[in-house]
Amino acid sequence: MRFTRGLSWLFVIAIGAVVFSSPAAAQSVNRAAIDELNEQLLYVALPLTLFVELMLVYAIYRFHNNDNPRPTIDDPALEVTWTAATGAILVFVGISGFFVMTNPYITPAAADTTADAGEEVEIDVLAYQYGWEFSYEDTGVTTSERLVLPKGIDVRFTMTSSEVIHAIYIPQFGVKQDIFPSQETVARTRPTETGSYRLYCAELCGPGHSKMQATVVVMNQSDYDAWLTEQQGRLNETTADNTLTTNATAASLVRPA
Template sequence: MQINRRFLSLCLAVVGLLSLATPVVAQSVNRAAIDELNTQLLYVALPLTLFVELTLVYAIYRFRNNDDPSPTVDDPGLEITWTAATAVILVFVGVSGFFVMTNPYLTPTAMADTGDPAANAATAGDELIVEVDAYQWGWSFHYPDANVTTRDRLVIPADRDVRFVMSSRDVIHSLYVPDLGIKQDVFPGTETVARTHATETGEYRLYCTELCGDGHARMHGAVVVLNETAYGDWQDRRSAA
């Protein structure tokens, strides 16, 4: 009876964790893809964890007083079954991870070329380009279309593709906006690219996640996501100033 109660409690705990596995509404397309992958892997990992732990508990209880254990009997069918099950799980994890890693918002170089120069130009034309300049220990954001530059404060519109073209003045830095699912290293002497498509307005934190000197802890900033109208007004005010 005690074991049954423990089993029931464990099952209820797993159900509770599964109910928490569904993430809240993501703030960007990047974050939505990452959260979806994490949820898929969690739904696979939790039942496996439960199965292994219950098997372990059963074995400890069932054979606790076995003073004369006998060797395990060969069971080719069981061995084939768990090998095949493991292969299926690994294929699922690999395929899920592959589709997320080839997402153009997470891996900008994976963005497919349509083969139509006009279509490719139109797609690129819809993007907001922000030039990111990293230095010890701060961030500079330049908007070529409006000739606007800000420091440590990145302002972007919601529901629009944004491309960050990044370079460093000195050492390696890393742009990290956890709420938007953005993380990309920034190198001196070369350009790297990151993309996002924010879906929720608000203000989020920005960090450098590459140790870049004694001022690394101070190298942070804010990301402000505005609706299209508010973003246009902000850009007009900055341009006029």
């Protein structure tokens, strides 16, 4: 009796842990879609697992001293019910996974063909041994080892590699995509929380693979605009200095002795 009560309390506690648990907020729409799918599958898998385990424990407890076992009696109704329930669960899992896999923030093919629905930041990503280069389209701004993104705005990455296969991986964003030489791949995200995150290469690319990291910084829109303006100002200053240096050098070459 105590053994049965213990199992009942274990079942109740496990269900309560799932129902009342509050997972941490996702940092991007990608991560939110993945977490939602995992939560849906957990609601299905945990009760089913506990039910099977309880039936197994009950069978062991109930029949472990059976000195005269008999063959199991056919029960067509039970077999049909069990098969139909299994089929319904598989259909639910398949539909849930299908909607996530067709999400343009998850599947590169969908991200590549999805038309723009609004404002979007486009960034060209160059992966090389052993670092990253991020070029912000239509701005002239290029950063190395630091990726700055605006909160709440769609970001589209167009990625390529300079020599071997790499993979961009931002765990907190749920972004992971292989990057190939001489070929463009696309990834999409929309950060939902400001902060600093880590970016890794998830494909073994050589002896310096472990050092191929970068920092992802998510800013509010106003802070992002200010940062972008600052970077463009520095770029203009550098361009002007280079122009002055070039002109001075040319003038010194043509000036008569």
